[in-house]
Amino acid sequence: MTTLLQGGVFMLLCGTTALQAEPSHGIAMYGEPALPEGFTALPYANPDAPTGGRMATAEVGGFDSLNPYILKGSVPWQLSYLIGESLMGRTLDEPFSLYGLLAESVETSPERDWVEFTLHPDAAFSDGSPVTVEDVIWSFETLGTEGHPRYLGFWEKVESIEETGERKVRLTFNTPDRELALLAGMRPILKKAQWEGKDFAESGLDTIPITSAPYVIDDFEAGRFIALKRDPDYWGADIPFRRGTNVLDEIRLEFFGDETAAFEAFKTGETDFTREFNVARWESQYDFPRVRSGEVVLEELPHGRPSGMTGFVMNSRKPVFEDWRVRQAMIEAFNFEFINDAMTGGAQPRITSYFSNSPLGMDEGPAEGRVKEFLMRWEDDLLPGALEGYALPVSDGSERNRKGTAAALALLSSAGWVIQNGVLTNESTGEPFAFDILLETGSSENASIIDMYVQALERIGVTPTITTVDSAQFKERTDAYDFDMTYFRRGLSLSPGNEQYAYWGAEAAGTPGGRNAMGVQSPAVDGLIDLLLTSESQNDFVAATKALDRVLTTGRYVIPIYQWNISRIAYDADLHHPETIPVFGDWPGWQPDVWWHEEAAEGTEDAADAPDTASEAESAQ
Template sequence: MNSPYVKLLGTASFLAALGAGAAMAEPQHGIAMYGEPALPEGFEALPYANPDAPEGGRMATAEVGGFDSLNPYILKGSVPWQLSFLIGESLMGRSLDEPFTLYGLLAESVETAPDRSWVEFTLHPEAAFSDGSPVTVEDVIWSFETLGTEGHPRYQGFWSKVEKIEETGERKVRLTFNTADRELALLAGMRPILKKAQWEGQEFGESGLDTIPITSAPYVIDDYEAGRFVSLKRNEDYWGEDIPFRRGTANLDEIRLEFFGDETAAFEAFKTGETNFTREFNVARWDSQYDFPRVRSGEVVLEELPHARPSGMTGFVMNSRNPLFEDWRVRQALIEAFNFEFINEAMTGSAQPRITSYFSNSPLGMDEGPAEGRVKEFLERWEGDLPPGALEGYALPVSDGTERNRKNIASALTLLSSAGWVVQDGVLTNEETGEPFRFEILLEQGSSENAAIIDMYVQSLERIGITPEISTVDSAQYKERTDAYDFDMTYFRRGLSLSPGNEQYLYWGAEAADTPGGRNLMGVKNPAVDGLIDLLLTSESQEDFLAAAKGLDRVLTAGRHVIPIYQWNISRIAYDADLKHPEVIPIFGDWPGWQPDVWWHEAGGADPQAEAGAEDKATEAAE
């Protein structure tokens, strides 16, 4: 099997993939953030798709939690996370085999100014919604305007940078930007396009289960039961099945999302065959519990897939809107008290390495030690706004692996003392006010792994005089509270790509910190962060792009807003042997756009190779 690492073997080849920015003088079949698209006009299919894949079959996954909305484009309600990828379709589609390249989808071509101050799309003449009506320029303009003003807050930042949107010819629409930002032309290509006529006389932002958006995608929602399941069926009359980007995709007749109350019930559903695909994030469970009968018989295939994506950040975020967490010394103390080495041994048998920074596991990750060269030059522009360690170098504390974690607990107490907190009668207390140090950890119901980690963390916190309140709420309450930033500490996950851009404003930009339903859960407001994101978006050289990314990584990591846990540089998946995927794995690995997109169903049960691999895995687990 081709590993993504063959295609992205470090900084040198990563730079080659980025290429040098090239001006576009005429309509083209694709567009890249830097350089030219790797695939030529008229390519047969994406390199990780099988254009000869058969159609038919189903994929059913087990999800933990519930949902009360089927409109992924608005703030209101809790939506299955997959829907925006499964029912949405945009002007262009993203290749998972290039850092940031788009190819024609609803648009048959794209043209942009040399400085990317505008972008123009020409709609494919056959583009149609699932009800058979054509996708028009009017629909495109309405979608941009509506999503930018009434849609989810994640769309509003882009819309604020649009000077105007206009019809410029038959099937042509142009967006002109008011901001120097090279990524905007690509982001425009990724906005979902909806049917204007469906929403006449309706409140777009208030829809939920009552109105399912009509889109042009290969799948449509066929059936559902609130909080229980969603069934999506392949549209047999899908308009674009023969365009290059779609060949070999959307092969399954049905994609079904089954919802369960907790991880245990979801896993049991897979073991018994009620569902036929699962991802495993706990390596200890992967090594010890995947030797059940269906694995031993070869009915279930176990597979580990590498990827070349950044680690992103996974852990527990501290809400700096709470005055308790304003001081970096307090945040560092809480990181010191988190006994990662002990927790990792208990949860994974120390099999998964810790996340060391936001872009670790990639060429964009910060280097060890003091900042140098261009990275240092960029950081010094905001020297007065940098957290300690951003310039000098910052690394997470390492414990001795014992439960008591004496050295790091002592460091935590020293930091807290310097910030005005002392232990009195076993309780951490503010020296000036006499108030105890109290905060709440908010968890979503059904996440037994997070609950187990927090249980161990609470025992460590008690050693420094802190006894936090643990609140576990259902998915609807959890979303409502996190949308309103009504939490002190909670679970946090931000996946990052090899082409960081405007989404960084949503994750940690100052403007997003006060936007209800935003992604900046930590509440960080730092001119250095915003400035480095600006540099990412305006860099015209590979050197500046990499330096801006590495500098941003330093500022975020040294900001100490998240207590990182372990990273998943390998995806662990298990699935019925009747489900197949191409041997070529994109550099993004198991990522939206790959599963279920390029998978297919092929009846006939287990094959000898899969069965042998499963038996080997089961034997290892037994030993």
């Protein structure tokens, strides 16, 4: 990310500190929302976009449920965004600001110990029935008690929820947490009457949730496809947050067994939008006929969001990965430079920390200033590197990786593991060092990376097993934390908040179906999340996040791979998006939300309608 883009993001982070004091059209985590009351449309949407057309994407895997709000079943991740609707909508052009959606206004106290929403008088479900305060209260209560575990943490902080007037509902909180007022605005609202006499937590393909969103599920075949159609009677088409969005008549998700089949479907035109995460494939395999003829547009888009963490997570609940020295040894043995060269031609940079690529990422070298002050509160809980500074190992790029192998063996020896007869063995028990790597069917890129990693591990006397399962089994096992090591991806935003508890909080480590895959149980992590949630100044918020980044990174829970600071997308020339790209870039809420269909002029490409280089996209912001 360039200095210009970073500067823009930082200015967004460091807004004024005025607080909500009366009903408003929007709310921000810090300061005031950027868009004034009565704004025309989101700055990255085209309010004049025509309706019609379709977008079809190729997905790898399958599904056995259409209810994204419960733990049971495997659900396409897109559904919660496509069929869900909440009291307020989040803009992708500000770190954390919400604008009216089902709620026409929001009010909160200066301390944010309560929040009140007034429903829009026209708000209605897709079956035409009105959205009521009763539906809102039922949705909060049901999601908080029977829904997916990700809703539990919020609900535990709600002291009460009550109707306070015509179309008004108020939530009062039982703990100091500035983010709760915003999280309340983002909870999906469902129709209470639909679930009378039904078991909400056990629903799957039999019951499709009725919501108030612009799209409804029109047709599906289990594991094969889902077709969503635009609701022509959608109640909110003309509210500012929705103008120029969700105008495609059909969104279709096609499912394939592996990445190769999915890519072939795009090449032949069976699908018309794809994201490419492998830069080597982007540079070598996107010269097929439909690209050369101009039927397909190739585009690279920058973004200003954190890198998040992508790689292979070690389950610290398992004895084999309890010791941080063992986890660091696994990182040392992972020859990233060699693997990156083989997979991407060395073109993609490595993720260096959870919040890298953003102003929230940890700085190089020793902790200083407010970051150090915060860390010192939990000095006894910190692992080496948190205060002194930490960086991932860098190899010479050769296959042997002698330096990394030697470092791994030294760490393992200090943890009580030695090589005996060519096998890494526990010095005390004589048991071999053994673990299993769980992979999902169809993930050929991950399988290739793991194949190279296994060869490197054999040099230190370790031969892990590799278990490949289908998507349903993968979800079942990861929900139960039944793995030693597996692929891991956790996207992060410029406004980390309560979701951090779900990602790495101690309580979440024991919650089935939770997001704390690595099993983090750290007083420092929990304490720093508390700090960033209760910070009254932007400076303290940033410092707490930088400190959290240090603790997570030096926990050595994940073997990071490469990051995608540029989104690479390919799409049919008849599909279009506005030139203005939001700070969050290609992120849920942008595609397919602000896209439209319009036949391109014959023999021309769509590149003139949108920035096709990183520098042009940046200047468009």
